[in-house]
Amino acid sequence: MRFFNSFEKNTEHFRNSFAGDDLFTIKILKNEHNPDIKIAIALNNCMVNSDVVNRDIIIPLCQMPITDDINSVLELGVFVFSAKLCDDIDTGVINVASGDTLIFIGDADKAITVDTKGMKQRDVSAPDTEQSVQGPAEGFNENIVTSLSLVKKRVMTSALKNEFVTLGKQSNSRLAVCYIEGVAKKELVDELKNRLNSIETDYIGDTNYIAEFIRDNKTSFIKTYGRTSRPDVFASKLLEGRVGVILNGSPSALTFPYLFIENFQTPDDYYLNCWYANIGRILRLIGFYLSFLVPAGFLALTLHHMSMLPPEWLYSISASRMGVPVPIVLEMFLLFGVFEILRETGTRMPSSIGLALNVVGAIILGQAAVDAKLVSAPSVIVVAFSGVMGLMVPNLKGAVFYIRLAMLLLATVSGLPGVFVGFMLLLILLCNMSSMGVPIMYLYSFFAKKGRSDTFFRAPIYKMNYRQKPFSDNIKRQGRV
């Protein structure tokens, strides 16, 4: 709906829209050169930068020689570069709600909207969830402009596009779709924008809200979207041809498509010598698979295939099981339950209490349980080993829980053939999953001949010459190709 041709009607519309909100203010101003001009500004007190409003809007509007022509006011009466005309009254209401200041001049059927957002924001600091030893210590914060500037700082090219979209009927959350023109595949960008536009919801609280709406395989426990709090990671993904989403109010950004191997990549893989970095990557890969294969294998061997155990191990396991009241299957499930409880409790605790909790949980509780013959020592060792392995890949810690549960059940009922079948089903599941239409196991396929330089191993940077074909038509990245 357009603005009214009446100063009173326009201000009245805003008063009605914000009725009951005491933070909303409409201030009537008088110009000292032409006091007959009707001037008003509308703003939300807590969301604007008072200095900008006073110095760059109120003082010029009161002191500059302006007329009632809104275009001349835009040129002379506002000292802010972001000032622009707004035709739509509903957009004006949203702008005021999000921290802009609206200027009404006479009976004009337009208003001037000025970006005066001045909400307090957190400093740029290293994200706790993605620590890096050698890399930059910068992370996104909740302000979209700050976050975008951190990306722009790393990709200083006009090809970096940031297209703003507003989502959420009530929250009117602003988000930016970021990509590098000429690098990202246009079909991918269009697909992402289409999916974003199809979201119909009241509230977008975090990037996870968006991810859950637009991801492929919505019901799967394995992630099909990338999430990072680091601008360096975000920028490098854009340079690989991926498309990103940064949301105002969220300290983490999304990237699409997201391949399975990305779960095992960390920022330090690229900030350390590749030979050293590859050790960590291989350990993470092994750790992920061992985190569910070790407990399942242990259960299968002790229940169904005892003859496959070396006699010394069998004697030892048998000895430790003597006097333990619960069957080994129940014991394993109970121990994993306790491990998850301790992990969950530790996550929410302050670090000082978390440390004490770990000591009590891991050492005292575990040792006491073994001494009291409530559980057997080998089971505690297997659960602790597999639990720690599962935490080596934080992106998959939720998935590991479910995979481990399924594997334990299959190992219980069918032994090693069950574990084998479970592993095959997991591979089939992974091969069937996609992210923005790109199979998440793409890099393991025959089609990914080029660009495999960053999978199980990371090649030296000077050898990483190609982008992935499904992300980018422009696969040449560097070097002589």
Place this chain on the structure above:
Amino acid sequence: MIKKISVGIVLLLFIVLSSFIKYKDISKYDIVSGIAVDFEDDKWTAVCEVCLPSSTNDFGSRAEYVKGTGFTLADALYNAGLKSTNILYTESAQLYVIGENALQKSDELETFFMREDSNLRATVVTSQQNIEKILQKEKEGETRAKSLSLAEKIKAFCKQNGYDMPHVMNFLKDGGSVGISNDGLIERRVDA
């Protein structure tokens, strides 16, 4: 949907057709560390040494012995198992002691070992002595079950003298190379 249902059916069939009902907890088994067999009075005798954990969980420092007799070797083992508190688990036995008389019944012995195919690397020794006496612990200072320490001694003896390792496989091939004399000494068998 059809895909999910078919995967579910396959998984269900797999579970049902597998042996999940049969499994027993490891604590329901008595782990046998050594088996001694002989043939007397037209009957087979089997003595099993069952390792028990002590208070310090030093497995093998305590052992109990169950004995069974029967018209076949399988019968004898079955009857021995009946005297045990739990199910006898013989597949991890480290030592087989074969009495002199039992050696004459090579067909039945071969059948017995072929059935115990998971344990082909266990040590086999023939004995002129009473098989029960060989398995019983002699010294109080012994820290492990007799069969475990005896198996190690026999292996060390063969290694030292350059003989073939007295595994089940070798026993099936040439009837065994190491025996225990009447004096209780480990020695190379004359006919080996």
